Amino acid sequence: MTATSMHEWNRRLLLGCLCLSLAASVRLSVMSHSGGLITATVLPAVSFVVCFGLALSLWLANCSKKGEQLLICFLCLVGLLWQLAEAGDTSAARNGFQTAAFVGDVLSLLLLMHILEHYLSYWGLVWLPQSVKWIVSAPALGLLGTAAGLQIAGFPALRPAALLLMAALMALALAASAHVMIVSREAAYRPMLHVLLFGLLFSCAPALIGVVCTLNGVSSIPMPVLFPGLLPLLLAYLVCSERFMDLSFTLKHASYCALIAALPSVFISIVFYHVSAWGNLVADRSDVFVTGILMFLVLFFMLYIKQYLDYSLRKRLNAKQQDVQIALNRFLQWIENDDDLENIGPIIEREVENCLPVERAQLLVLGKEDEANPYFSYASRGDPGEITATQEGFRILLSESALGKIVLVAKWTRPRRRLNPDERVWLAALISYAQIVIENRANINDLMKNLEESAAQRAFVPMTIKKMMLRISERERFKWSRRLHDQNMQDQLDIARQLDAWGKESRDPQTKAMMVGFREQVLDGVYVLRQVINDLHPEFIYRTGLKKALLELFDKVNLRADFKLYGHVDDRLDGFQNVWDMAVYRVVQELLNNAQKHAQAHCVHLNLMKKNDRFMLTYSDDGIGLNVSAIGKSFGTMGLPGMIGRVEGMGGHLAIDSQPGSGLRISIQWTKKGAYA
Template identity: 25%
Template sequence: MVLPISRLYLGDQMKRNSRSAIVFFLVILITICLFMHFTLLILKYPLVGIEVEKVQGKWIIEKIYDNSWANKNNIETGSIVTLVNGIDPAKHQTVVNFKMVEMADSITITGKNSEINTFAISYHDLDLQLIVYLVMPVLFVIFCFFLSLLLYYRKGEESSVQRLILFLLSIGLCYLSASASARTDLTGRITTNITFSGSIVLFIHFLKAYFTGLQLEFIKTRSIKLMNLCYFIVISILLSSLFYVKLYALTKNIELGFVCLLLIFLFTLFARFYFRYKKAEVGGLLKILWVTFFIAFSPFVFLYAIPYIFLGKGLLSAEITAGFLLVIPLAFVYLQLAEKLFDIEFLLGRLRYYSLLAVPFTVVLTIILAWSLKIRLNSGSFYFVLSILFTGSILFLYIKEYTDYKMKHHLFSQKNEFETNLQLYHFFQKAKHSTKVSDFISSLINEIKEVLSVKEVYYVEIQASEDEGIWIVCNKNDYSSDLVSEIEKINWKKVKAGSLLEVRNGFCVIVEEDYQRKNIIFCGLKKYKTDLNIQERIWLETIAYFSSILVENFQLIEGLFQKIEYYKEKRLEEKENYPSWLSKLLFALSEKERANLSNDLHDTVLQDQLQLLREIESIYNKVTDPSLKEALFMVNERLLDNIHLIRETCNELRPPFLKELGLIQSIQNLVNKIKLRSNFILYTELDHSIQKLDPEYELALYRVIQELLNNAIKHSEATEVSISLIKKKQCLMLSYSDNGIGIHMSKLNDSFKTMGISGIKERITCLGGRIKMESKPNDGFNVLIELGLGEM
């Protein structure tokens, strides 16, 4: 029953992957064509930046844009445009359609004093315009393009990744097309109108798919539909304005207003989502996304959109503030590909601290630069310099901290260098693989010899005698009589671990002790019989103190191993249960190994199988021989079954989203999977009033139910199985029954050799629960479990 379902599902998946590959190719092709069109257009035509109005048959300059060619060449408002490209302005397309002088090679202007000047329009002395309107957008698009290719190559089959790719290409095209739109290019304006707000819509679609993959609901379907409807209405209005110039100024505010509303909607959704799941396992991920959103969108909203709506002019240009959107693709590519996420709490704490340090410095320095360069305090240039200096200061502090860490982290101590922290790092890096006290002591002796440049280092055991204050050296024959005499002169009773004592021919320091016994390290004098200096003394005392702690821990671990071996032998001989603490430990280790094995299977075998599947599909599409195609198809089907089996195995090894979904929903998901691959009728009764339990209880109950159902599939030969989990006051009641072939209770397996029925008993017993099992051959199998919750 499993194989046809998996083949059908994965066969449909292959078709979807094929369609997505075609769509991806078309999207990339369109992106490349638009990229080339916009780049060539911007490169050919500088931004003239002149708005005109026809008054009494003359085209009067009404407005000059900042950072434009006209502004750079001191063209004044009120002047008359007499010729564009040597012809009447009324015949120039941009003047007729948009009342703007753009995409021109030359322009003739009659000034206020009736002087006539003809200008050749070029990028001469327009280095800033080239950087802002061409270089930055082109680099942005290229970066987004290659990120998209990387994402598609790594995880192109996932729906969330496909939406992320569309978002990346959308914001890239939006950034570049804005420059073409400013030159009144119709394709550029259409692209900008579609992608400006459309990129945010795509971003919300991506978040929905991304969190759906984590089995979390980010936005309801009806909200998505309403958002899409509003988007298409606004886009229709914006596109219609392209053919009615008088509506353009009004629709500009409509577009910015709609974008601001979308951003508010996005932040509202995310704030609600964050406060709902911030304490779950995805809490760290949500904090990263929260910071990403703020950094990416806040400059555009607060420094351009809001000032433009209310003041008619942004504090910074849209091109500069849009550059912060680059944070979004960087963050999400990291989240999609990284196996891992950084400590956001640490970085946020550092950000607050570094911001406090950077604020006074950047404000004072920006004011000094503004005064020296004659920059107005309320101008866009002032805020631009302030933003750059503030961001640069914070980045500098981060880089400094990271550089200090990396350099100190790898500065292994050499001879005669005794900075305590570096020396300790050096030693414990070499000794971290020790598992026995003897191995660690050997490493410690070698370290002392290397660092202090001494030849004689001994590990001496001393024991208290019956006479008060007298300590005797064990194995006296191993050491010189002078050393034994020196050590036995000392009353070691009051000497603590890490204390350094000087004797005639060297130094002694305790690294292990109890009431009646102490182990010390004797260190002889250095070469040329010189005394230890202060730094050497501090180092030796410190390393001895920390070594004493490690030795004590090693002894505890060795004692634990001995106890485990003792209980193991006792159980084999007397058939007793393990102590509850040992059962918990072994089950915890078992779960850890299961999780590791699941990760290894998912990251290695499963990925190799998926790559092999893609290669077979590629070969299949190239082959024309019908018999060979049929053989490849059968191989492909078997491979699909293996992929399905590996995924199921990973899920069985590690319960998926048990913490996020809760116990009841996780069990329901397990039951649904069992129903698909079992041959019996499964009846379930799950008490949905059971909410948050101790994670140890949740995992144990999930594993017990999983094991019971797996045994039912493999061994019971039952036609009907029932299972229920209910809560009665402060007690959980789990019952299981089937009408299968039953089992001899005396044939149960050892719980730690196989995860059998006896393992279920072991799990429940170590949690203080009670379990009753009844079964006879050909009479089914029944289990009743009671698990007290105490004060939970």
């Protein structure tokens, strides 16, 4: 028989189990019951519907990797246990059905062992060794068979044997789960094993206690307590899910919901107990216990679902809170590209005015010369970051140093109201971000000052400092290019469009010609500004590649310069990182700018080539030359000192050969490692 045909036979057998369990449930439902309506009819039917629905969904999923086929049999059996325990209208019949339910529980626990063995082997874990599994299963079935024979012979041994096996199997399942979790070293399996262990604990612990009490002669234990009713949900969750809950987080919220649900459940159970004493509301006082548990579960799940819905619908329920969160994100995006205090101040003021009940907010920078300002003395009364409320508004000291103070002040709108908790949390977050930016800006300024002083005293500059300066320089160039593009150039284009519209509307030829002239001048300014933006941050390098960008630069220089440029770029210069491409472009750009401004040359040669495992850039001109010893060290990125720092920051080596009146020759080399690093 092939594997495909075997799989089809298994599916047909499982479908037969589903049909058989459904027929048995219908038959048990129509039988007479001696218990109350809730515990004897409604709850057993609900339990079967849940188990049958889970089994049917697993059958339709048609999977068998994690023990799904055994789980279907388990669900078909467990769904009938509560109905079996409540069936029968006479004492003898009910006792027989309950004994059958206990036997079915033992069989379901044996199936549980095999399901968990299949499931954990799917993840590469060992639940129980094969020998132990069969050593447990064979004696359990043998004991049940012996007890059944004694029952037929007139000795009531089947029920005690079933209860004893139930206790032993549940204890074994808990011990094996704990052992797997202790032995497993893989952190990825921890959430799954936590769910398994605590799920078994919550499912089996009440049943285990009830079984032990029943074996010791306590006859008042309700039958539903003796069956681990949460096992079907636990196994279905484990088998069907690939992502597992954070159990510590879930238990914390579950404990909170359980604590709130416990008090009203106890109160309702007490009231129900006393009311039942006055009439025939329930047939059995044990129904009061079941009703209390049912009420607790209903309240618990309602509270837990409410927490989930509050989180899922938070954007609709708390639209204002969503707005202030967007404001924080907007502020963070602004400061990511611009951490200048002069530009951050208006951003903070605007966001505070939009999100809080204030009509005016100001960020004040107070120096020693502003000691007469009342806010200077008021700011000293609170700690940095502390919100100090007044009758007129509030003030916050953001930063304090020897140079002065930075204070945020705001005036309440009328009629005045207090800040609600969400607004206070938002304001505290905004203040924290602003303080970090201000402190970092001050630290950077201090660092730059110290580095400049160190550079003036020492000839050696650390490589890490050079690389850091390159990154800072490119970031500043990018910020200024974005600002010029998004503000200045767009404003000039708007002016050009407005002049064009006015020129078309004007009937006076002289006015129209004047408007056209103004428009052309503005567009010329836009063209120049676009060139400045490209020089500040030539993003086209990343799109076109280094070679094409350099060739375009050579063409522009030949159009503008008084000398003839002979440039050559090797074809084998592709595949570099963006940082290296930009560094080489900046070096070439600085060499050509220096030639245009200072060299007074007639001919310039520039070559970029690959030789063996090195990349070489050579430059030469026939200009007036320079005094090499006069080139100093600098932390800047402009001029020849900045070019030298840029080359060394990328791991290159530079040699300059020149004398006054004899031209300039520069040779730069990068290793392959430095170019691709």
